Amino acid sequence: MPQKKGAPVRAPKFKSSAPKSGSKSPKHRGYRAEDAAAGTASAPKKARWSSDDRVARGRNAERPRGGESAARGERTGERPNWEPRPKQSRFERDAQRTGRVDRDARPARGDRDERPRYNRDDRPARGDRDERPRYNRDERPARHDRDERPRYNRDDRPARGDRDERPRYNRDERPAREDRPRREFGNDRPRRDFRDDRPARAPRQDEAARFVPTDDVVLERLEAQAIVAGDSEGVSFGDLGLGDNIVRALAELGAASPFPIQAGTIPEVLAGRDVLGRGRTGSGKTIAFGAPLVERLLRMQAGDSKRRQPGRKPRALILAPTRELALQIDRTVQPIARSVGLFTTQIYGGVPYARQLGALDRGVDIVIGTPGRIQDLSAQGRLDLSQVVVTVLDEADHMCELGFAEPVQDILDRTSEGGQKLLFSATLDKGVAEIVERYLVEPSVHEVAGEDQASSTIDHRVLVMDQRDKLAVLAELASGPGKKLVFARTRAFAEQLADFLDEADIAADAIHGDLNQSRRQRALEKFSRGRLQALVATDVAARGIHVDDVDLVIQADAPDEYKSYLHRSGRTGRAGKSGVVVTLVPRNRRRKVEDLLSRAEITAEWIQVRPGDDVIRDLAEGVAIS
DNA sequence: AAAAAAC
Known part of the structure; x- marks a missing residue:
């Protein structure tokens, strides 16, 4: 069977050069048994990597160290400051973090900041990669634009008063939208009899074959008998x-x-x-x-036998x-x-x-x-x-x-x-x-009866921001206590976001259809048990999945369909508990999201944000905002 | 156009 797309791939071992002294001793913090056995590529000094080393190992030469990603470089706009790493990285890092691999060789916690974070770094170069053109660190724009801006420091933020000048998004100034009559349950319409007008069974050979792009239309609800909550008292x-x-x-x-x-x-x-x-x-x-x-x-x-x-x-x-x-x-x-x-x-x-x-x-x-x-x-x-x-x-x-x-x-x-x-x-x-x-x-x-937004326990917020601030805002929202469920529109983006959050020291994993079943289940289980701060999912987790106490649903991408919005939101606020849903919206997508929410019959508070705003921190920490 | 769902 061919290798599954999402499965970890072992890099081939490099054979030629002799092990370096730095990794020979089991007592050395860089020691790895398999390195000693297989030999290690020339890494002259273990402390720092040159860009060439990194390039030779097939990694993005400018890949940041963990924790800094969110604050660095977003606004240059010239290139993404963060790029996805190979898929297995988070998996391997997880193994390292949980100590399931190489537990004994793992350095004491305090040592870890001084060296590259991953065992990957100690692995030998892969010769086959050298021929491929690689990003050259020296061709990048000078770093100064990034180094001048320190990592965002909450305490350095301007006092609240300074920020009041930024216009708060005003619902009333939004373009009017057509007044769509609220959908009715249609109690006064004649009840539809599904049987009498049932057509002869139609052939259906071609139905699935042709692709019919469909709009996100709100279909009529079915006639229903209302169940009045009090009746079951x-x-x-x-x-x-x-x-x-x-x-x-x-x-x-x-x-x-x-x-x-x-x-x-x-x-x-x-x-x-x-x-x-x-x-x-x-x-x-x-x-x-x-x-x-x-x-x-x-x-x-x-009357039948009860036995199996x-x-x-x-x-x-x-x-x-x-x-x-x-x-x-x-x-x-x-x-x-x-x-x-x-x-x-x-x-x-x-x-x-x-x-x-x-x-x-x-x-x-x-x-x-x-x-x-x-x-x-x-x-x-x-x-x-x-x-x-x-x-x-x-x-x-x-x-x-x-x-x-x-x-x-x-x-x-x-x-x-x-x-x-x-x-x-x-x-x-x-x-x-x-x-x-x-x-x-x-x-x-x-x-x-009466199941509308007013009776819901879910609170909806839309955060309008610069597209380039999205990652930073996401990292701020996903930090803090509690379980955060993050939705992305594509598998690739879900994977990227999980990597990104993990890099930013937020324990995260992804679940989507590109992963094998065991990884999907493991990710969900870890999230359920509270061993992840954030789970990044495609719509594979939008419907039906129950995880206790998801306090925040973050939609890194707004969904395409209003139903998807409703189902994603429904991962929080279950069985009468309260929950908050935050949708991140770049400025140019506001209209689209307005329409979506209108179809979903959701009224949300719209807030303009920039990274570091109090609103974001409060949402991350679960502070109720009126 | 994406995601999900069989091998």
């Missing part, structure tokens, strides 16, 4: 129809009594109806479909748009299922088949996974979906978008005809209409 999971074991399992998961969306949909699911559920991010949708799904399977098998029968075919299927989300759903559903003797398994890509096939052979009741691998196994005849009588689409609107719709429909076609279908999302809209018309029968549609 004092109602227990047991009252809703769940059995004792399941209620106990829910309590152990921390769900003592039902959230509104759960109170609304659980009885409907138990009644066997097709259900569309819309509850905002962090409102408890997983339990809303997971718990009644288990209860239903249990009721349907009443080998080869038993799955009777329920839960589809999610990302592997991490599928895993997370399983972490909630599995204990509920196990409490009544049912088994779940995860079927998703990026991992070997063997384990998944083994689990299927042992017999499984609920399959949870992503479309690709499920379609794959199913087409191979190794996953029989014909007994699936309950299918859930989590993030259903997303699952109905281009690229997902086709495999999702293929999978739905393989499930038992007439099986129950449950569609859930925080942004459920008419985008699911085609699937609904094709596969659902008289769905009952639910949403929680």
Whole structure:
């Protein structure tokens, strides 16, 4: 198998020259066993590197030392002051930092500032790189422009009064935008009957084939029965129809009594109806479909043997748009299922088949996974979906978008005809209409009444800044205590930002689709456990992912789609907790972001900032600002 | 045009 793009690549060892004295002794702080064995390239003095040395080792000759990046050189505008390092650098640095590699050879903490930060620096040159043209340090503009400006010192900032002259962004001076009527839930419109106008099944061979660029349009919401929060007051999971074991399992998961969306949909699911559920991010949708799904399977098998029968075919299927989300759903559903003797398994890509096939052979009741691998196994005849009588689409609107719709429909076609279908999302809209018309029968549609921004626990800020100040502002925002989730629009930029933050001594890692599954999971797990200050993500982490106590969501790039804004934001402020979302916007993108927020029906405070401003520090430190 | 999702 070819090397995965994101996997660390070992540099070939250099053979010729003899080890230098400086690295020979195990007591020397530069000592590395493998260097002694393999030999070290000519590094005359260990203390400092010449630019040639650095160039010879394939590194950016002007790469800064850690910690200075944010403050240096941004305003020259002539070239980026910071450039990405090779991908494995953060990984290796992490190994060094955590001591998993070379623990004993690692210098005492105090020594580290005096020498290059990475073991990489001690590695031999790679001869094959020498021929490639390299950036020449001597051709750079003189350093003086950078050296004159010291690293930004908070205490040297002008007193507050001096800064008042800078205009604060004034909402009222913004260009008027067309008055779009607020979307209504349409309680007075006739309820749509999805069945009667269902068209004959259309051929769909070409649907995914052609690329149709779509605007970020706000689709009509579906008619829904409003769930009034107060109605579920004092109602227990047991009252809703769940059995004792399941209620106990829910309590152990921390769900003592039902959230509104759960109170609304659980009885409907138990009644066997097709259900569309819309509850905002962090409102408890997983339990809303997971718990009644288990209860239903249990009721349907009443009388059958409770024992796990080998080869038993799955009777329920839960589809999610990302592997991490599928895993997370399983972490909630599995204990509920196990409490009544049912088994779940995860079927998703990026991992070997063997384990998944083994689990299927042992017999499984609920399959949870992503479309690709499920379609794959199913087409191979190794996953029989014909007994699936309950299918859930989590993030259903997303699952109905281009690229997902086709495999999702293929999978739905393989499930038992007439099986129950449950569609859930925080942004459920008419985008699911085609699937609904094709596969659902008289769905009952639910949403929680009064879920608008006014009732939200999330606070939105837009920081308008010079494009070239972005990195500095990001570093300031990401410093400080607490978990910061940073979103970038592309994988490459996410990777760059993680490197950049790590360089700035902010423990950071990245998660995106270019990384192998184990690195994706490891990054997310480290972040969850509080071992990272910042996790930089693409939209792979925008939907559904729950991490306790993310206090700040930073959008280094504004998203393209309003739904993405809503889902990214929803990584904070979960289950009624408070949270802050900060979007970094270069001046020339203001209009675009205004439109985006308007589609998302979000009102944010707009603030003009420069690096070092109090606002930024306060946001980083979680100080509430009115 | 990007991201995600199979090998």
